[in-house]
Amino acid sequence: MSEAVVWLTIFVLSVFVGIEVISKVSSTLHTPLMSGANAIHGIILLGAILVTGYAESTVQLVVGLIAVVMATVNMVGGFVVTDRMLQMFTRKKKPAKSAGTDQSGAAA
Amino acid sequence: MIDTPVWVQLVYLAAAVFFILALKGLSSPKHARTGNLLGAIGATVAVVVVFFYAELDNVVPILVAIVIGSIAGVLGAQRVQMTQMPQLVALFNGVGGGAAALVALLELADMTEPGHDPGTFALIATAFTIVVGSGAFSGSVVTFAKLQELMTSRPVLFPGLPVIFALGVIASVALSVMTVWTPSMLIGIVLGLLGLLVGVLLVLPVGGADVPIVISLLNAGTGLAVAASGYILQNTVLLVGGTLVGASGTFLTLLMAGAMGRSVANILFGALKGGSTLGAGETSDRPVRSGGPEDVAILLGYADKVIIVPGYGLAVAQAQHTLRELVDVLTERGTKVDYAIHPVAGRMPGHMNVLLAEAQVPYEQLKEMDDINGEFKQTDVVLVVGANDVVNPAARTTPRAPIYGMPILNADEARQVVFMKRSMRPGFAGIENELLFDPKTTLLFGDAKDSLGKLLSAVKGL
Structure with missing residues (x-):
């Protein structure tokens, strides 16, 4: 098997896995899922670090560093904001039980 | 560039598996947060490993850039309002x-x-x-x-x-x-x-x-x-x-x-x-029926069944908490209250669920469109707060409308409809809503938080 075909195989299988794992998502979670997937492609940071680490001129270094900053914002910000959203989904279990009586939480 | 050693390839494989588990977790409410965390771990490990094998130059500037990016990302993620x-x-x-x-x-x-x-x-x-x-x-x-x-x-x-x-x-x-x-x-x-x-x-x-x-x-x-x-x-x-x-x-x-x-x-x-610019910014001067908080309070207070349709306007006014209080009071009076959540309510699919979760609205009261659409016929009052397009019958009746064909909440089938609106301005899609001019519709103008506050005290006073 030639090397390009190996890469193609990984690609095609990943496509199917990507569709399969989210095929049963409820519309409730569309926003966090989009945001979480968004964070995952922040892994381009790895590529940005590699090209910056092998930069051969100042221009390349500067462009590479810009890419590193952008990719980090994508990755770190993406995971943090997704977690913030999901925190709200888990937190509501407690008040759900005492919704009728607990009025104080609304003012807070 | 040097070749990637086998142990690094294996770490990458593990990171890839973590990404799959992350997406899998994110698609079920129970495991979503764990899933996100797994994704973050996978990504972090994959990035850290690079520094140990790749014999990189410019390591210090790269680390500085990562710190700058992390600070910007975390600040943005923590400061942003859920509406944004x-x-x-x-x-x-x-x-x-x-x-x-x-x-x-x-x-x-x-x-x-x-x-x-x-x-x-x-x-x-x-x-x-x-x-x-x-x-x-x-x-x-x-x-x-x-x-x-x-x-x-x-x-x-x-x-x-x-x-x-x-x-x-x-x-x-x-x-x-x-x-x-x-x-x-x-x-x-x-x-x-x-x-x-x-x-x-x-x-x-x-x-x-x-x-x-x-x-x-x-x-x-x-x-x-x-x-x-x-x-x-x-x-x-x-x-x-x-x-x-x-x-x-x-x-x-x-x-x-x-x-x-x-x-x-x-x-x-x-x-x-072309043709999708129906009602482009035109505000109609047709008559509507508007009411005060007391009128609406009577409608709601003596209803057996109320459905609330929350929209983006509710979140912009930061009125979720007041709405929840109103619902609590109505429930205590013996009224059955549900929230009808349109899949695209808010500015992003699933956005409204996030916004109401923030206000600690009990999950059981949030009904998805397909589950609740049959119930509007038996509903006394539908209270539409800061929503518009998701209850616009033009989606069913007007082929020229940009939202034509979008499944909507059947608010028009209820006995009474109350819209809480700031003005007669059309919704985000920019189309006029015929339901506003329906004889069974009452409009309560004003800021959603303000109006809900007045409505709340009026209902308490019944």
Whole structure:
């Protein structure tokens, strides 16, 4: 098997896995899922670090560093904001039980 | 560049598995937070490992850049209001796409040096990443501007837009092919500029209500650009991570478009065909019936069954907590109250669930559209708070309307409808709502938080 075909195989299988794992998502979670997937492609940071680490001129270094900053914002910000959203989904279990009586939480 | 050692390949494999588990977790409410955490761990480990094998130069500036990016990302993520979430996701997606395009340009610089023969596939992947990455960047910036209302949220059209767009796409393909024969930095930079142009032109004609679908599509685009850069850099974790996002993002886009009863092509290019500017900014002076908080309080207080339709306006007014109090009081009086959540309520599919969860509304009271649509006929009062398009019967009756075909909440089947609105301004989609002029409709004008407060004390006083 030639090397390009190996890469193609990984690609095609990943496509199917990507569709399969989210095929049963409820519309409730569309926003966090989009945001979480968004964070995952922040892994381009790895590529940005590699090209910056092998930069051969100042221009390349500067462009590479810009890419590193952008990719980090994508990755770190993406995971943090997704977690913030999901925190709200888990937190509501407690008040759900005492919704009728607990009025104080609304003012807070 | 040195070869990737086996142990690093294995770490990358583990990171790729973590990404799959992350997406899997994110699609069920129970495991979503764990899933996100797994994704973060996988990404962090994969990034840290690079420093230990790759014999990099410029390590200090790189670390400084990472610190700067982390601070910016965390600050943005923590400061943003939940109402502004779609904008932030668009922005994060944009910088990711931009980074992918820059990485590909730097790789191209390396490939064009004498004595290097990168091969046909790598050159195609490079051209693809440059175009799609920069397109995702500029498209996301326009999306951000629309959602943040820095520019009009209505479709922007000008004569010749489709022609310029088509020429941009054709030129991108032609230059990508040229890259394979004679790779050069000049072509690479022109490809980047073309990508920027195509991205802007793709998003400009999309109307405000459809913008979330575009975010999802651009997200998938960035994913594929990252996957292609994985092939260029011969890096499996980039390939797998990017492909997962590209595939799941495309699928999610189709799911969302389905929830709106539209095709993706119709969302992107519908405005180009014309005719979708129904009611363009025109405010009708037809008579409506408006009432005071006391009138509405009587309607609600003596109803057996009430359904609340919350919309983006509720969240903008920060009135979720007051609404929840009102619902608690009504429930104590013996009224059955449910929330009807349209799949695209808010500015992004699933957005309203996040916003109400923030206000600690019990999960059991949130009903999805398909579950509750049959119940409107037996409902005494529907209270529409800051929503408009999701109850607009034009989606069923007016083929010219941009939202035609979108499944809506059947609020018009209830005995009484109360709209809480700030003004007669049409909704985000920019279309007038016939339901506002229905004889059974009462309008309560004012800021949602203010009106709900008055309504709450009026109901308490009954």
